[in-house]
Amino acid sequence: VFVSNMLVQRYGRCGSVEHARRVFDSIPEKNFFSWVSLLGAYAANGRLDEAASVFNGMPEWNSVACTAMLVGYAQNGQLEKARGVFWSMKQRDVASWNAFLAVLVNEREDHRLLEARKLFETMPARDVVTWTTLLGAYAQRNHLFNTKELFDSMPARDLISCTAMLAAYEDSGDLRNASVVFKSMEERDIISCSALLAVYAQGGHLEQALKHYHSMPELNVISCTTMITVYSKNRLVNQAQQLFDSMPEHNLVSRTSMLCVFTLNDRLEEAKHEFDKMPEWN
C-alpha cells in the first residue's frame, strides 16, 4: 500500500494526475495516506472540484485531510472556502492552525496581518513553525523591528527560523546582526549559508563574501547566482561572467542576473547577446 501511496504522491507532484488516479484506484485496501495523497495530487494541480470530491468521498476526515483541503483552496485563491473548512473542522492540530495562519499571512493586505496576529495569540498551542510563519510575515513586509522582536521572544529556534531571520537582515544589509544569528546556529545548510551570502552581497563585501562562499560545503544555482551579484556590486563583470559560465546549471533567475550585470555596468552588447541566448523570458 505504501509503495502505491508514494506513487500517487510522485505522480501528483509532477502533474500526472490521471496516473495518480489510476494507481489510487488499483489499491485494494486504501488507507488515510492513499486518500490524502490523491487529494493532494488534485489540489496541487489546481483541480479543486476533484479534490473536493475526493475529500467528500473519504471514509472519515482527520485533521491532515482537512488541512490539505484548506491549503488547496487557499492556494487557488478561494480564501473564504479555506476559512470555512478551517472553522468547521472537528479536530485541529498545530499543523492545521499553522496552515491557516500561513494562509492569512500570504494575503498581502495589512488587515490580514492583524488577523494573523490575533489568530496567533488565540492559538491553543504554538510550535517553531507557528513562530516562524509569523516571523516570515513581518519579514516579508520589511517590518524588521517586529521581526527581530519576535525572533528574540521565540521559545525555541531551529535551522529554518534562524534562516528566516538571516534573510530578513538582507534588505538592510545588517551584517552585524546577521553574523550574530549565523554564529549562534548549531546547524547550517546550503540555504542558510546562501542567506548569509546574500547579506554580504547586499553590502558588496567582496572579501568576506568570497571567503564565506569558498567555505560553503555545497553550491547550487542560487548560491552561485548570489555570488554573481556580489561581483556585480563590485563592478567585477568579468569575474561574474566567469562564474556564470562555470556554474553547473542555470535558470531564469541566474540568466536574468547575468543580464543585469551587463546592463547595470553599461555593457549593452553583451547584455543583448545574453538576452538572445535565453530560452525563455519574463
Place this chain on the structure above:
RNA sequence: GCCGUGGAAAAUUC
C-alpha cells in the same frame, strides 16, 4: 516506513 503547515538568489514597486 508513506500524507497536510514555516526559510535562501535577479529586475520591477516600496
